[in-house]
Amino acid sequence: MDKREALRQLRALNARFIHNFVTNDVPSHDAITHADFTYVSAEGVRRGRSDYLRRWATGFDPDVIIYWDYRDEHIGVFGNVGLVWSVNKHVIVEAGQEVTGMTGYTDTYLLEGGSWKCIQAQLVPMAPGNFPPDATIVTRYIRGVKHESIESLNLVS
Numbered sequence: 001m002d003k004r005e006a007l008r009q010l011r012a013l014n015a016r017f018i019h020n021f022v023t024n025d026v027p028s029h030d031a032i033t034h035a036d037f038t039y040v041s042a043e044g045v046r047r048g049r050s051d052y053l054r055r056w057a058t059g060f061d062p063d064v065i066i067y068w069d070y071r072d073e074h075i076g077v078f079g080n081v082g083l084v085w086s087v088n089k090h091v092i093v094e095a096g097q098e099v100t101g102m103t104g105y106t107d108t109y110l111l112e113g114g115s116w117k118c119i120q121a122q123l124v125p126m127a128p129g130n131f132p133p134d135a136t137i138v139t140r141y142i143r144g145v146k147h148e149s150i151e152s153l154n155l156v157s
Helices: 002-022 026-032 049-056
Strands: 031-042 046-047 063-077 083-092 097-112 115-125 137-142 146-148
Touching: 002 026, 002 063, 002 083, 002 097, 026 049, 026 115, 031 049, 046 063, 083 137, 115 137, 115 146
Parallel strands: 031 115
Antiparallel strands: 031 046, 063 083, 063 137, 083 097, 097 115, 137 146
């Protein structure tokens, strides 16, 4: 596979990965994760594939996570390994107050039999001084619904 095609496929997989999370789509996510998949949380907790997918079914609640985007996407291809680096911004409601934060992630993909499968996803908390700007947003979700552009972010009703 040439590098341009690999980058196109990995960009599409990253969009699918995020959409799967926001929509709690376990079957779609199961299809893109490697049998030996490992998840490493921002707190350093490691989870195997089955535990990770079980949690995936209820991981996103649009009444709690009222805004979600991914931004600052960078993709590298190194032979049969693809690395997707990006950042998620979230606005969650805690005790009636909006709390904003960002989490960086690296998803490692392995090309086997002509298909890319995510073999590891690792998160890291982002310090406010390192937040990438809004100009790098790829896709946004408000209350779980994908939006291409947003004029107003009056999120809490």
